Amino acid sequence: MSDADTGARPAPNLFQALKVYLHARVVGMAFLGFAAGLPFMLVGATFTNWLADLGVERAAIGFLSWASMAYSIKFLWAPVVDRLELPILGRLLGRRRSWMLSAQVLIALGLLGMALINPADNLMIVAGLAVITAFGSATQDIAIDAYRVEAVGRERQSAMAATYVAGYRVAMVTALTGALNIVAFANWTLAYGAMALLMTVGMITTLIIREPEARMDRMTAALEQRVIDYLDRTDHNGIRRDLTAWFIGAVICPFADFMKRFGGLAILILLFIATFRVSDIFMGVMAQPFYLDVGFTQTQIGNITGAFGLAMTLAGAFMAGILVARFGVTRMLIFGALMAPATNLIFAWVAIIGPETYGLILAIIGDNITGGLAVGVFIAYLSSLTNSAYTATQYALFSSIMTLPGQFAAGFTGMLADAVDWVWFFIITAGTGIPAIALALVLAWYANPDRINRPGMEG
Numbered sequence: 365m366s367d368a369d370t371g372a373r374p375a376p377n378l379f380q381a382l383k384v385y386l387h388a389r390v391v392g393m394a395f396l397g398f399a400a401g402l403p404f405m406l407v408g409a410t411f412t413n414w415l416a417d418l419g420v421e422r423a424a425i426g427f428l429s430w431a432s433m434a435y436s437i438k439f440l441w442a443p444v445v446d447r448l449e450l451p452i453l454g455r456l457l458g459r460r461r462s463w464m465l466s467a468q469v470l471i472a473l474g475l476l477g478m479a480l481i482n483p484a485d486n487l488m489i490v491a492g493l494a495v496i497t498a499f500g501s502a503t504q505d506i507a508i509d510a511y512r513v514e515a516v517g518r519e520r521q522s523a524m525a526a527t528y529v530a531g532y533r534v535a536m537v538t539a540l541t542g543a544l545n546i547v548a549f550a551n552w553t554l555a556y557g558a559m560a561l562l563m564t565v566g567m568i569t570t571l572i573i574r575e576p577e578a579r580m581d582r583m584t585a586a587l588e589q590r591v592i593d594y595l596d597r598t599d600h601n602g603i604r605r606d607l608t609a610w611f612i613g614a615v616i617c618p619f620a621d622f623m624k625r626f627g628g629l630a631i632l633i634l635l636f637i638a639t640f641r642v643s644d645i646f647m648g649v650m651a652q653p654f655y656l657d658v659g660f661t662q663t664q665i666g667n668i669t670g671a672f673g674l675a676m677t678l679a680g681a682f683m684a685g686i687l688v689a690r691f692g693v694t695r696m697l698i699f700g701a702l703m704a705p706a707t708n709l710i711f712a713w714v715a716i717i718g719p720e721t722y723g724l725i726l727a728i729i730g731d732n733i734t735g736g737l738a739v740g741v742f743i744a745y746l747s748s749l750t751n752s753a754y755t756a757t758q759y760a761l762f763s764s765i766m767t768l769p770g771q772f773a774a775g776f777t778g779m780l781a782d783a784v785d786w787v788w789f790f791i792i793t794a795g796t797g798i799p800a801i802a803l804a805l806v807l808a809w810y811a812n813p814d815r816i817n818r819p820g821m822e823g
Contacts, residue, residue: 385523385526387520387523389520389524390516390520391527392569392572393512393524393527393528393531395531395566395568396464396508396511396573397508397527397529397530397531397532397533397535398534398538398566399468399508399535399563399565399566399567399569399570400504400508400528400531400535400566401531401532401533401535401536401539402471402535402538402539402563402566403471403475403497403498403500403501403504403563404432404532405536405539405540406475406543407431407494407498407501408432408648409536409648409651410539410540410543411428412428412429412649412653413540413544413652413656413662414483415483416652416656417662420483420487422650422778422782423779423782425649425653425778426650426775426777426778426779427775427778428494429649429774429775430772430775431491431498432494432498432771433771433772434501435498435763435764435771436764436768437502438503438760438763438764439764439765441503441506442756442757442760442761443615443618443756443757445503445506445510445756445760446506446618446755446756446757447613450463457570457571458575459575460507460510460514460575461507461573461575463504463507464504464511464570466503467500467501467504468500468504469567470496470497470500470503471501471504472560472561472563473560474494474496474500475497475557475563477493478490478493478497479552479554479555479556479559480553480557504566505760506756506760507756508528509759509760509763510755510756510759511573511576512525512528513747513750514577514755515576522684522685522688522689522741522744523685523689525684525740525741525743525744525747526681526682526685526740527681527685529677529680529684529736529739529740529743530677530678530681530682530736533673533674533681533736534674537674539559540669541666541667541669542555542558543555543556543558543559544662544666545663546558548662548666617754618751618754618761619761621751621753621754621758622751622761629810632803632806632807632810633749633807635799635803636803636804637746638766638768638769639799640700640738640800641704641742641766641770642770642773642797642799642800643704643705643793643795643796643797644704644735644770645767645770645771645774647708647711647793648774649777649778650789651711652665653778653781654715654781654786654789655724657786658714659718660719660724664719664721664724668721668724668725668728672725672728673728673731674732676728676729676730676732676733676736677732677733677735677736678736679733679736680732680733680734680735680738680740681736681737683736683737684696684736684737684738684739684741684744685740687737688744693744693745693748694808695808696737697741697804697808698801698804698805698808699738699741700734700738700741700742701738701797701801701803701804703734703738704734704797704800705797705798705801706794706797707727707730707731707735708790708791708794708797709790710726710727710730710731711727711786711790712786712790712791713727714727715785715786742766746763747759750762770796777789
């Protein structure tokens with residue numbers, strides 16, 4: 365239950381809400397967010413822009429968006445990242461930081477490979493490198509998400525989410541606007557090579573920050589003790605016992621813990637997570653082909669999405685940290701669920717008026733300010749659902765569920781765009797946000813996010 369609900373202490377005033385951004389780990393989260401956002405765009409919107417620029421068919425672009433599917437299935441290897449300590453690096457840096465650094469190196473190498481190979485001649489090879497880059501990026505996300513939840517207490521989680529989103533969006537603009545401007549004066553090889561070099565921002569940050577500490581609460585300790593007791597009653601021994609214990613503790617316990625804490629409401633929560641960003645993901649895959657189809661130039665796309673989109677996203681993310689501290693997660697989740705699909709209708713309007721600069725500016729402002737706020741609030745909400753004993757596994761599950769339905773269905777958006785005009789395309793994608801709105805209202809009544817008590821470390 366939140367402080368406002370319990371009456372234990374009054375809600376923070378504006379100055380106190382702003383002061384949370386001065387915490388060292390909150391500041392550092394912005395740089396880790398940058399490292400996470402850079403590859404996401406380079407295997408996503410920037411990659412599809414590159415393919416569209418080469419004249420690849422829209423249907424093929426839609427299917428190639430599945431190169432980013434690693435983000436949606438990362439829960440499959442999250443237990444390994446959660447429990448396995450890497451040799452040598454694990455002892456030197458700690459579990460979270462060693463996985464971060466290893467993933468960042470893999471990302472840089474993948475981007476460098478994409479820079480050196482022309483998709484026009486070797487499309488499948490470049491697509492394979494995009495998959496490798498996405499895998500490294502998804503692995504980095506698992507480790508960073510776990511670090512973010514474990515590094516500070518609950519009172520700073522919304523601020524951590526806000527600075528993470530801010531850094532993430534700066535990286536997205538860098539990877540799109542920066543890359544497109546480099547392409548305008550040089551070529552795609554230099555653009556992707558420069559982005560590979562920028563991954564050093566994440567590497568340096570990882571080496572500077574301290575490894576977080578997480579504690580196991582009594583309920584979790586009792587759950588793990590049941591695993592030990594079960595193994596004591598079996599004839600398992602040696603490596604078989606070790607593997608069984610690891611699998612149950614790393615894979616089974618995180619899911620059992622979540623279901624035990626939330627009971628029947630767990631399914632409702634997972635459905636809400638699965639639908640919250642569907643409208644955004646649907647629209648996002650076809651955004652770059654849409655801009656080019658309408659008649660905007662590469663320079664217009666890069667500069668407008670950069671100059672206006674970045675400012676509004678940072679404003680939205682900054683507002684998220686303050687508004688959650690002031691009003692709680694529940695109200696802001698409902699607001700975010702309402703606004704995310706509503707902004708898709710602005711793009712339908714742009715499709716009607718054509719390549720007018722003011723139309724694109726208004727669409728980018730509306731989409732990015734609401735997107736920054738909604739994602740910042742949603743990250744804080746997902747963090748509140750985790751148990752610090754299973755942070756990486758549970759958060760990876762939540763974030764995978766958040767993107768998997770939309771990411772899979774987005775593979776068919778090219779076919780949808782070919783079947784209808786752009787106006788109806790954006791109206792249809794806006795309609796996909798209705799379930800999230802309904803579920804947000806239901807959760808506010810039956811499973812109020814501001815009354816969730818997160819077990820584990822709270823300091």
